[in-house]
Amino acid sequence: MNKVARPYLFLLLGIIIAFGLSAWADGINPYDQRIVMSIGINMILAASLNLINGFTGQFSLGHAGFMSIGAYGAAIFTTMIAPGMLGEVAGTGMQDVALFMGLLFGGIISALIGVLVGIPSLRLKGDYLAIVTLGFGEIIRVIIQNIPSLGGSLGIANIPRYTTFFWVFFIVAIVVFFIQQLTKSTYGQGFLAVRDDEIAAEAMGVNTTRYKVEAFVIGAFFAGVAGGLYGHYNELIRPADFDFLKSVEIIVMVILGGMGSTYGVLFAAALLTYVPEFLRGFELFGVKFDSFRMSIYSLILIILMLTRPQGLFGGINFKKLMKVGRKSVVGNQ
Amino acid sequence: MSLLSLNNVTIRFGGLTAVGNLTETFEQGSLSGIIGPNGAGKTTVFNVITGVYDPTEGGITFGGRDIVPLKPYQIANVGIARTFQNIRLFGGMTVSDNIRVAFNNNAKSGLFASVVQLFNYQREEENYHKQIDHLLDMFGMLDKRNEMAKNLNYGDQRRLEIVRALACKPKLLLLDEPAAGMNPTEKQELMKLIRYIRDTFNIAIILIEHDMKVVMGICERITVLDYGHKIAVGTPDEVKANPKVIEAYLGEPTH
Ligand SMILES: Nc1ncnc2c1ncn2[C@@H]1O[C@H](COP(=O)(O)OP(=O)(O)OP(=O)(O)O)[C@@H](O)[C@H]1O
Ligand SMILES: [Mg+2]
Numbered sequence: 139m140n141k142v143a144r145p146y147l148f149l150l151l152g153i154i155i156a157f158g159l160s161a162w163a164d165g166i167n168p169y170d171q172r173i174v175m176s177i178g179i180n181m182i183l184a185a186s187l188n189l190i191n192g193f194t195g196q197f198s199l200g201h202a203g204f205m206s207i208g209a210y211g212a213a214i215f216t217t218m219i220a221p222g223m224l225g226e227v228a229g230t231g232m233q234d235v236a237l238f239m240g241l242l243f244g245g246i247i248s249a250l251i252g253v254l255v256g257i258p259s260l261r262l263k264g265d266y267l268a269i270v271t272l273g274f275g276e277i278i279r280v281i282i283q284n285i286p287s288l289g290g291s292l293g294i295a296n297i298p299r300y301t302t303f304f305w306v307f308f309i310v311a312i313v314v315f316f317i318q319q320l321t322k323s324t325y326g327q328g329f330l331a332v333r334d335d336e337i338a339a340e341a342m343g344v345n346t347t348r349y350k351v352e353a354f355v356i357g358a359f360f361a362g363v364a365g366g367l368y369g370h371y372n373e374l375i376r377p378a379d380f381d382f383l384k385s386v387e388i389i390v391m392v393i394l395g396g397m398g399s400t401y402g403v404l405f406a407a408a409l410l411t412y413v414p415e416f417l418r419g420f421e422l423f424g425v426k427f428d429s430f431r432m433s434i435y436s437l438i439l440i441i442l443m444l445t446r447p448q449g450l451f452g453g454i455n456f457k458k459l460m461k462v463g464r465k466s467v468v469g470n471q
Numbered sequence: 472m473s474l475l476s477l478n479n480v481t482i483r484f485g486g487l488t489a490v491g492n493l494t495e496t497f498e499q500g501s502l503s504g505i506i507g508p509n510g511a512g513k514t515t516v517f518n519v520i521t522g523v524y525d526p527t528e529g530g531i532t533f534g535g536r537d538i539v540p541l542k543p544y545q546i547a548n549v550g551i552a553r554t555f556q557n558i559r560l561f562g563g564m565t566v567s568d569n570i571r572v573a574f575n576n577n578a579k580s581g582l583f584a585s586v587v588q589l590f591n592y593q594r595e596e597e598n599y600h601k602q603i604d605h606l607l608d609m610f611g612m613l614d615k616r617n618e619m620a621k622n623l624n625y626g627d628q629r630r631l632e633i634v635r636a637l638a639c640k641p642k643l644l645l646l647d648e649p650a651a652g653m654n655p656t657e658k659q660e661l662m663k664l665i666r667y668i669r670d671t672f673n674i675a676i677i678l679i680e681h682d683m684k685v686v687m688g689i690c691e692r693i694t695v696l697d698y699g700h701k702i703a704v705g706t707p708d709e710v711k712a713n714p715k716v717i718e719a720y721l722g723e724p725t726h
Contacts, residue, residue, distance in 0.1 A: 142593055316586050323585035323592075324599055327568055328575045334561035341521060341555075342572050342639055343547035352582065398563070 145319055152311025160303035171303075175371050177411045178306035179364050184391035184407040185313045185400055186360035191389065192397035193321050194353040195333030196260060197268045201361050201388045203275030204248045206380035208362025209369040210288060211244030212237075213297045216370065219243075237300035241309075241366040248362025249355045256354035260347065275385055283377045293376030294369070301371035309367065310404075313360050317400055320356075329353055333398070394442060395449050402451025413438065472535055474499045474675050475520070475551075475643060480529035482512075482519055482699075489515040491699040493529070497643070497677060502669050504678045504690035506710075508719060512699040513679045514556055517645050521553055522546045534642070552641035554632040556648045556679070562621035566612065566631055569620050570603045573638035606634050610664070626657055630664075637668065643675045644668070650685050658682060662689050687711065695719065 163174045187201045220236040259270040283291045320326040328349045331339035336346050369375045391410050395403030417431035427434060442450070473496035482490040490512040497503055505513050518524045520531060522543040531538050538546055561569050580592045588596075607613045610630055615623065620631060629649055636644055646665070650658050662685055669676050680686045686693060687707040695703040695710060697719040703710055710716055 142588060145588070319586045319588055320582070323580070323588065324571050324574050324596060325580055325582060325585040327564070327572045330564050330568070331561050331572045331575075334563050335559045337523065337543075338555065338559035338561065339572065340523075340543035341547055341553050341559075342635065343544050344572060344575060345542075345544045 145315060148318075149311055149315045152314065153308055156304050156307035156311060159307050163303045173412060173415050174303065175301070175306060177408045178303070178310055179368050179371075180388070180391065180407040180411050181310045181404050182306075182313050182360055182364040182367070183388045184395065184403045185310070185317060186357045186364070187388050188392045188395070188398065188400060188403045189317050189321070189329070190353045190357040191392050192399070192403070193317075193326075193333060194329045194350060195397075196350055196353065197264060198271040198354065198357070199268045199382075199385050199389065200255070200271035200275035200278075201357070202380040202382070202384035203271075203278040204252060204358040204361035205365035205368070205384070206278055206282060206375075206377065207248040207251055207358075208241075208244035208365030209375045209380070210282060210294065210365075211247040211362065212240035212366030213244075213294050213369045213375060215240035215243040216298060216300065217294070217296075233298070233300050234305075237305065237366075237370060240300075240370070241363045244366040245359045245362040248365070249359040252355040252358030253351065256351045256358075257347075260350040260354060272382065272385070275380075275382060279377045279381060289376075291377055293374060293379075295374045297369050297373050297375065299370060299373050301367045306367055306371075309360075309363060314400055314404070316356075316360075321398075321400075330398075390439065393449060394439065396451040397449060399449065399451035402449055406450060410435075473497060474501075474534060476532045477516075477520075478530045478532075480516075480519060480526045480531060482515055482524055483527045488699050490519065490696075493696075493699075493701055495694055495701065495704070497675055499642075500669070500673055500675055502665070502676050502678070502689060502691050504680060504686040504693040505696060506680065506683075506686055506693060507696035510698075511696040513696055514647055515699075516696070517553060517647055517677075517679065520546075520645065521551060547639060547641075550640070550642035551645065552636035552639040552643070553645035554629070554636055554647055554649060556651070558628050558632055560620040560623075560628055560631060560635075562619070564620060565617050566607070566620055566623070567600075567603050567616040569631060570606060570635050570638045571599060573635060573640075574599045574602075602638070606638055610634050625652055629653070629661075633664075633668070637672060641674055643677070646676065646678045646680075648679055648681060650680055650682050658685055661685070665689055 159174070163171055166174075183201060183205060187198065190196050190198045216236050220240065224232050224236055255271075255274050259267060259274070262270055282288050288294065321329060328339070328344045331342065331344050332346050332349050339346050365380070387410070391406045392403055394410065395406030414431055414435050417427045417434055420427040475497040477493050477495045480490060480493045481488065493516065505516060507513055515524070519526050522538070522541055522545070526539060533549060533551060536549065538549065541549070561572065580595055584592055604613060604616070607616055610633075612627060612630060612634065615627065620628070623631060633646070633649065649665070650661050653661060665676060665678065666689055668674070678686065678690060690707060693705065693707055693710045694701060695713070695716050702715045702719055703713045705713070
């Protein structure tokens with residue numbers, strides 16, 4: 139029973155943290171608020187990409203593309219669809235309902251496009267898949283740029299600021315719960331099997347295509363939700379916000395955190411969001427780090443990848459570590 | 472009715488005929504061997520049975536059902552499991568999770584039930600773990616259940632591949648050179664193990680093996696391939712005495 143309850147307690151804890159964070163962060167200055175918010179959104183992006191890249195071993199470079207679909211979808215929902223459905227919602231309790239529905243709307247559209255893109259492209263492996271998903275992300279960006287009703291390259295402005303700290307970290311908790319539970323389940327072993335050896339997985343009855351598409355679609359859904367949160371915080375979305383570099387940024391979080399390690403990836407998302415901002419104001423012996431902070435950021439990445447190529451948390455068998463820990467406490471029986 | 476029938480199966484890779492016109496049947500509960508020099512097409516026969524390759528010509532039926540149109544995972548699900556000549560474990564997963572993969576296809580809990588993990592899920596999961604532990608215990612690997620597969624020693628890796636295949640509850644088990652790289656004592660144990668599997672699980676086994684002691688020691692019937700063609704079939708004694716087989720192995724005419 140304990141085994142059943144524990145993940146739910148963790149989820150509850152996550153939700154309490156989300157409450158705590160929102161109580162705390164509402165009082166800090168807007169600049170720091172923005173950093174905390176970005177950390178949360180990047181956590182959702184990185185954890186969801188980790189299901190595709192880390193757990194299922196499919197190298198996707200199109201996550202920012204799915205994020206943009208969700209961002210535009212949610213913005214369209216709250217600005218154009220919701221007023222018709224819910225009336226005037228801004229400032230009322232209904233704004234959370236509108237946001238929730240908008241996130242769901244954006245996430246679902248993103249997931250549907252994930253199916254369309256995933257089925258043909260997941261036949262490809264490794265570099266080829268990376269190139270195709272990269273191409274997809276860029277195509278989405280160019281398409282949006284050329285649709286005048288979506289604002290072209292100026293994007294959509296005046297999106298209502300519905301996103302709160304609670305929403306962001308509540309969804310972080312949900313994503314973590316979802317992915318942890320799934321990848322620990324018997325059903326979820328299929329994702330890991332696909333990553334480790336596709337031929338062996340098929341030989342054991344694993345429908346590898348289905349698992350790949352599912353990972354891709356779940357990842358796309360949560361990336362879409364993250365996009366919706368981003369738009370309803372930033373109040374402005376432009377195609378350029380979701381370019382190739384954004385996808386790379388998320389990939390780096392996944393790799394640095396350790397492919398397939400959810401907590402490692404969350405940590406990396408926080409670290410890599412915070413470090414460039416921290417360096418912005420950092421001063422040592424009168425030298426301002428602001429001007430070459432990106433070089434330091436890159437240097438940190440290089441050093442980390444050289445010293446821990448498997449990622450900060452990658453390749454650690456926590457089950458065994460815990461066993462060893464317990465044994466040494468109990469003593470050798 | 473035979474369990475597995477290959478009817479005039481031919482597989483060509485470009486100009487190379489890896490398997491030519493192979494007709495062969497394997498019976499329920501039988502223990503058969505496939506032997507032949509390097510490159511004779513033995514592994515290719517396994518690959519075509521399990522759907523990794525489609526036959527260029529010919530048909531394959533399993534339990535009377537045409538399995539050529541099926542995808543590899545579907546063939547696994549109708550009851551054919553295998554091991555690989557070059558071991559293919561899920562290296563980054565534990566021993567126990569390597570086996571757990573076998574249950575993903577009969578898991579009643581789908582995606583969302585697996586996230587929620589309430590109601591029947593826990594009972595199902597306990598049931599899987601019981602089966603996994605039982606299998607591991609049978610093969611003397613229970614103490615390694617939380618070990619990463621890639622950290623196992625060679626013999627255990629080979630054994631885990633067999634355990635994992637058995638967890639798929641096959642009617643037919645294909646073993647591709649299970650004795651490769653083993654020392655004589657390990658080979659003796661492996662022979663015992665294969666007989667034991669056949670008797671306890673009551674399944675048919677086809678074995679590819681270069682070690683003649685192993686093949687002759689346990690197989691009831693042996694098929695000999697050379698350059699993709701069947702050159703002999705029979706009991707170990709018949710095959711041993713067949714001049715064509717001796718020629719294929721020694722490379723010189725005996726007449
Ligand atoms: N995918 C492929 N593409 C091209 N040629 C192949 C392919 N697979 C196998 N072959 C060729 O088919 C022939 C038979 O190979 P196969 O692996 O079946 O031999 P084998 O009997 O298992 O040999 P060994 O005892 O060395 O394992 C070889 O000449 C091999 O090079
Ligand atoms: Mg071979």
